Structures are given as structure tokens and as C-alpha cells.
Amino acid sequence: MTRKSILTALVVLGILAQTPSAFRAQDTSGTIEVHARRFKFVPAEITVKQGETVKLHLVSDDVPHSLVIKDLGVNQEVSKGHPADVTFTATSAGDFKGKCGRFCGSGHGSMAFMVHVKPG
Numbered sequence: 001m002t003r004k005s006i007l008t009a010l011v012v013l014g015i016l017a018q019t020p021s022a023f024r025a026q027d028t029s030g031t032i033e034v035h036a037r038r039f040k041f042v043p044a045e046i047t048v049k050q051g052e053t054v055k056l057h058l059v060s061d062d063v064p065h066s067l068v069i070k071d072l073g074v075n076q077e078v079s080k081g082h083p084a085d086v087t088f089t090a091t092s093a094g095d096f097k098g099k100c101g102r103f104c105g106s107g108h109g110s111m112a113f114m115v116h117v118k119p120g
């Protein structure tokens with residue numbers, strides 16, 4: 001590495017370090033992929049920051065399911081081969097329970113999901 005490239009790297013790092021975290025929270029890295037399958041969501045729980053807009057990319061691995069998180073206004077169907085995106089903004093901190101809203105078999109009632117919202 002030349003002296004010049006080291007200097008360039010330091011300048012770039014300095015710029016990145018100064019980017020406000022609130023700005024970085026809004027980029028598309030806020031997309032979380034969630035798989036629905038008999039009879040669970042994977043991951044079954046996620047943690048997000050209050051005020052952050054989160055996009056869930058839902059994928060069904062088998063039969064049609066849905067993800068319902070009533071208190072976050074989420075209600076999205078998903079079927080195999082047809083991934084679906086749903087966006088929500090958690091305006092208050094706390095734990096928000098979700099579930100599968102579409103009957104998918106004997107273990108349907110155990111398909112739970114949890115969103116932990118950390119205070120902003």
C-alpha cells in the first residue's frame with residue numbers, strides 16, 4: 001500500500017464515521033428477510049429501533065401463510081414462489097407479538113413472531 005492510498009483510506013473512513021447514525025438507519029439495509037414455514041417464522045424474533053422504518057421481505061417455504069402484527073399495522077399474506085414485502089415504522093418502544101393469520105395446519109397456532117422495539 002502506498003502512502004497515498006493509506007491517506008485516501010483514512011479520509012474515506014473519516015467521512016463514514018461522521019455520517020449521522022439516523023441517516024444510516026434509513027438506508028435499505030433495514031430490510032429483514034423472514035421465512036414462514038410449518039410451523040414457525042425464521043427468525044422468530046427481530047429487534048429494531050424506535051422510529052426506524054423496517055421492511056420485511058416475507059418468503060414462504062411451503063404452504064400459504066400470513067404475518068399479522070396487529071399493533072404495528074402489519075397484515076401480509078405470502079405464498080410459495082411469491083415473496084411479499086411489508087413495511088412498518090415502530091413509533092413506540094416495546095414488544096409486539098405477531099402470528100400467522102392464515103390457517104396452515106395442525107401447528108398453525110404456534111406460529112409466533114416477536115418484534116422488540118428498542119427506545120430511540
Ligand SMILES: [Cu+2]
Nearest residue numbers: 065100104111
Ligand atoms: Cu402459517
